[in-house]
Amino acid sequence: MKVERKQSVVLVPFLLQGHLTPMLQLGSILYSQGFSVIVAHTQHNAPNYSNHPEFVFHSMDDGLKGMDMSFPGLKSIYRMNESCKAPLRNYLVRMMEEEEEGDQLACIIYDNIMFFVDDVATQLRLPSIVLRTYSAAYLDSMLTILQQPEKYFPFKDSQLLDPLPELHPLRFKDIPINVVNNTVHAPILDFSRSMSDIGSSVATIWNTMQDLENSLLLSLQEHYKVPFFTLGPFHKMAPMASSTSILEEDNSCIEWLDRQAPNSVLYVSLGSLMRIDDKELIETAWGLVNSDQPFLWVIRPGSVYGFQCAEALPDGFEEMVAERGRIVKWAPQKQVLAHPAVAGFFTHCGWNSTLESILEEVPLICRPFLADQPVNARYLSQIYKVGFELEVMERTVIEKTIRKLMLSEEGKDVKKRVVDMKQNIVAAMQIDGTSHKNLNDLVDFISALPS
Numbered sequence: 001m002k003v004e005r006k007q008s009v010v011l012v013p014f015l016l017q018g019h020l021t022p023m024l025q026l027g028s029i030l031y032s033q034g035f036s037v038i039v040a041h042t043q044h045n046a047p048n049y050s051n052h053p054e055f056v057f058h059s060m061d062d063g064l065k066g067m068d069m070s071f072p073g074l075k076s077i078y079r080m081n082e083s084c085k086a087p088l089r090n091y092l093v094r095m096m097e098e099e100e101e102g103d104q105l106a107c108i109i110y111d112n113i114m115f116f117v118d119d120v121a122t123q124l125r126l127p128s129i130v131l132r133t134y135s136a137a138y139l140d141s142m143l144t145i146l147q148q149p150e151k152y153f154p155f156k157d158s159q160l161l162d163p164l165p166e167l168h169p170l171r172f173k174d175i176p177i178n179v180v181n182n183t184v185h186a187p188i189l190d191f192s193r194s195m196s197d198i199g200s201s202v203a204t205i206w207n208t209m210q211d212l213e214n215s216l217l218l219s220l221q222e223h224y225k226v227p228f229f230t231l232g233p234f235h236k237m238a239p240m241a242s243s244t245s246i247l248e249e250d251n252s253c254i255e256w257l258d259r260q261a262p263n264s265v266l267y268v269s270l271g272s273l274m275r276i277d278d279k280e281l282i283e284t285a286w287g288l289v290n291s292d293q294p295f296l297w298v299i300r301p302g303s304v305y306g307f308q309c310a311e312a313l314p315d316g317f318e319e320m321v322a323e324r325g326r327i328v329k330w331a332p333q334k335q336v337l338a339h340p341a342v343a344g345f346f347t348h349c350g351w352n353s354t355l356e357s358i359l360e361e362v363p364l365i366c367r368p369f370l371a372d373q374p375v376n377a378r379y380l381s382q383i384y385k386v387g388f389e390l391e392v393m394e395r396t397v398i399e400k401t402i403r404k405l406m407l408s409e410e411g412k413d414v415k416k417r418v419v420d421m422k423q424n425i426v427a428a429m430q431i432d433g434t435s436h437k438n439l440n441d442l443v444d445f446i447s448a449l450p451s
């Protein structure tokens with residue numbers, strides 16, 4: 001049966017895996033509500049079209065050819081924002097010219113790092129909506145710092161463990177803005193301001209839950225003064241579970257998990273972007289071995305400085321752990337976390353990984369690096385108490401933390417709390433739950449936008 005589609009929405013994701021995934025999930029959510037979905041994406045890290053036959057894709061010349069994109073810096077982000085302007089504008093103009101009655105373009109929804117979209121939307125008089133792919137706690141802490149940076153910078157080494165003024169439970173070491181030599185440089189402040197600004201956008205959509213972050217959202221709402229639609233967790237709200245991976249998933253680890261005892265395996269992954277040095281790789285390897293727990297470890301190509309992949313592991317490591325450990329380059333993470341054999345997640349606390357873990361009732365070991373990760377780690381360990389922080393990357397500490405999570409009474413308490421936390425989030429997704437209601441409100445809101 002052919003479904004009569006409502007208006008179209010154009011989605012503009014940012015090119016990193018952790019940003020592309022929630023945007024595509026939002027696309028599936030909106031498609032299921034009857035919208036036509038067009039994804040205007042960069043050439044770099046283009047999504048796999050065949051996983052999303054329901055979307056129309058449009059590739060934009062991103063100007064990134066020849067640039068080192070192993071860790072996109074400000075230069076590439078600004079260049080991309082500049083380069084994509086004309087391709088998006090031209091595409092939208094063509095679309096609007098060809099528009100038929102009842103098939104109007106309702107709005108553009110863009111990742112907040114694609115801030116060029118605001119200019120294009122304003123020029124074309126199209127409504128735009130910003131997508132926040134992270135927690136309210138992260139944006140709130142960033143805004144607080146941006147309002148009075150002199151209150152926080154520069155700081156002394158001796159202050160690293162001191163509480164950050166007005167930002168409980170964060171400490172100076174958790175500052176979610178790129179810090180160099182205990183201070184922040186003007187270009188980073190400018191970038192953070194661009195990312196937090198919503199320009200002329202008429203609303204923001206969040207991959208978080210109102211019940212979880214209510215007071216932070218209320219305070220942010222006062223600042224932004226446009227409607228907020230919290231629809232999280234996207235990966236459970238999205239009816240289609242198509243893979244959004246840019247790298248190829250190694251599904252053989254699921255058969256390996258099938259052979260492990262229930263609730264016995266530690267899953268280790270630091271997401272799509274973070275990198276460690278060989279010393280940390282080796283300390284992690286020994287921590288895993290000495291903990292005596294089965295583990296599934298993702299070592300992404302390029303994730304160890306100076307090495308292609310896992311060559312820096314101690315000699316004979318894989319033979320030593322044999323059937324007790326499994327290393328893959330990229331895992332089908334959501335399936336892994338949902339597997340009954342998995343008991344814990346050693347993570348960098350990216351927001352997608354955080355939500356995926358909680359929704360499968362998997363408690364966490366938090367090893368954050370930058371941006372929102374330290375904020376997530378502090379909330380997970382200090383406020384929600386569903387994980388333990390790992391602050392010293394030394395083999396004995398790693399071993400102890402793994403054992404604490406997997407074997408101790410404290411570990412059991414953390415597991416109980418993550419089960420409760422999941423229940424509360426699931427409630428938000430029910431018919432009378434906040435995410436469900438907010439989705440209905442968003443559909444009405446978009447449908448009523450002037451076109």
Ligand code: UDX
Pocket residue numbers: 016017018019021133134245269270271272273274298329330331332333334349350351352353354356371372373
């Ligand atoms: C980035 C930032 O680092 C993160 O802090 C921010 O919240 C989003 O953007 P990333 O580091 O990749 O993302 O972390 P995360 O948000 O956890 O996203 C990683 C995604 O890759 C998850 O959806 C996870 O399921 C997926 N993944 C990861 C796999 O599918 N397989 C893997 O082996 C590892």
